[in-house]
Amino acid sequence: MVLLDRSTLMVVFAVMTLTMLVLFYFDTYRKSRAPFAGWWCGAVASFFLAAVFYFMGEVQEVAWAPSVGNGVMVLGSGCVWAGTRSLAGRRNRPWLLGIPATAAVAIDVAVRHTDNAPIGSIVLLALMGMAIGLASVELWRERAESWHLVRSLAVATAGCAAYYLSRTVGLAVLGPADPLFQVLFGTGVTLLMAMVLLVVVSSSITSLNYARRTEDLQELAYRDGLTGLLNRGEFMHQAHRRLRANLAAGVDTAIVMADLDRFKAVNDRFGHDAGDGVIRAFAEACRSAVRDADLVGRYGGEEFALLLDGVDAEEAVRIADRINAALAEKSSLPQGVDAPTASFGVVDARDRNAGLQRLLREADRALYDAKAAGRNRAVIGFTGAGTQAG
Structure with missing residues (x-):
């Protein structure tokens, strides 16, 4: 069995997120300019940048890069939540997403070179788990006509939230060096969960975007363009x-x-x-x-x-x-x-x-x-x- 080191996994994750970002932006977002698609572009871009920062810290030993990577990961998770709120027609305040991201960076910087270094990772995982969990709650609340299109997204976000929160508890109780923790919550498993979330969300958002565009075309077919009344x-x-x-x-x-x-x-x-x-x-x-x-x-x-x-x-x-x-x-x-x-x-x-x-x-x-x-x-x-x- 071949085990990939952390730096290789980071490169794989970065290439995957960059590819998905380019494809999703040109194939979905540019065609619709839908707010929820824009938020998802922001989430994927954040995950790509986080992978770059983690790689810089892992390979080039840039001291501040991992802390910034934590903040960008939290920001990306917040964008997932904001996207689900946008799907439900709820208002977002983008500046609020910067608060937990900044907190994640500040806490990781403060503890990284101390005996309490795992606290930075615990905060990161807890904030990501809560943001993705809130995204799942938003989706489960909206059991509307488009439910069949977002059902897989609701399940995926719920599963990822449960995993990240469980990893938070495992890190706090077992510690990062514990063999059981490495088996259940090691870097490979964690990145795999992130990739699953990326694939499911991208697929669901693309399907939903196509359905919305079809509805818009149908609306144009039976509405008068000047008044919006029935033709x-x-x-x-x-x-x-x-x-x-x-x-x-x-x-x-x-x-x-x-x-x-x-x-x-x-x-x-x-x-x-x-x-x-x-x-x-x-x-x-x-x-x-x-x-x-x-x-x-x-x-x-x-x-x-x-x-x-x-x-x-x-x-x-x-x-x-x-x-x-x-x-x-x-x-x-x-x-x-x-x-x-x-x-x-x-x-x-x-x-x-x-x-x-x-x-x-x-x-x-x-x-x-x-x-x-x-x-x-x-x-x-x-x-x-x-x-x-x-």
């Missing part, structure tokens, strides 16, 4: 299903068609950027006035369609009034210019045989009635008739 095709798709379900369950459903008043005049007078701003303001007004369960889509140009759950026509008119009020507040047109308004056509699906296309046609006729009646109002439509309601 026409996706609105029709979802509204068909929602209407059928509501009719079967006996739930009221209101269909609303909306059109911005005198929109061409805004474009002609203030330019297309101002027109786009009004469209975005209307989308924001809709989001503030309707519930998350309701559907809002950009039907085309300055025209919009809404499906409101559990709402009759009269309540839909009140929602339309709230949208117009919110639009006046959110508009960014120059001061002194009349606030933009919208006209609305409203119908409800009391007829169990009503289809979405028929309801949209009736709402569109009511919308034209609202325009003809002076704009800036909602009109309730019925088959073949229209009644002003606001």
Whole structure:
């Protein structure tokens, strides 16, 4: 059996981490710029630098290098934790990661040439174990749709944390020279655990990054680029299903068609950027006035369609009034210019045989009635008739 010395193991670890850093940076991080991928780049870079410092201390006998290596290892472990927090959408304070890293360096410098030299390694292992353990806790807390992608990462971080904390106890109880300690927690085993963590985390982050990018592309496929609302095709798709379900369950459903008043005049007078701003303001007004369960889509140009759950026509008119009020507040047109308004056509699906296309046609006729009646109002439509309601 061939046993590799510590310096050779350090070289192997350094080459591995550098290779993974280059591959991960160019193949994953540069394509997404995702924060969690950035944190993982920071972790791998830290582990590579730590290996370099340890090699300098082992081979070139640079006195300060091992202590700095300890601090950089702790920093890398902190980056793993920060990355898992980023995955969960939690805020990180990067400067906090420097506190335990600095403490690891200071303590190791203070005890390295004394009889208490193992204390530096104990502190290093304890801080690494806690940081990686916290990373595992973050992952286990987030049992979300992406759980299958991070499950192996959660298990790997939990295993590594348990190992590093066990090594801390072994070092404190048995001492570094004890044969049992060398068998269970020697340099080779410790570096092997670090390599396993690197491989599992890189694989998991790459898979998760690919899944996130796929979700983003799917989101772009059914969202309007200017407003973030559903585009026409996706609105029709979802509204068909929602209407059928509501009719079967006996739930009221209101269909609303909306059109911005005198929109061409805004474009002609203030330019297309101002027109786009009004469209975005209307989308924001809709989001503030309707519930998350309701559907809002950009039907085309300055025209919009809404499906409101559990709402009759009269309540839909009140929602339309709230949208117009919110639009006046959110508009960014120059001061002194009349606030933009919208006209609305409203119908409800009391007829169990009503289809979405028929309801949209009736709402569109009511919308034209609202325009003809002076704009800036909602009109309730019925088959073949229209009644002003606001």
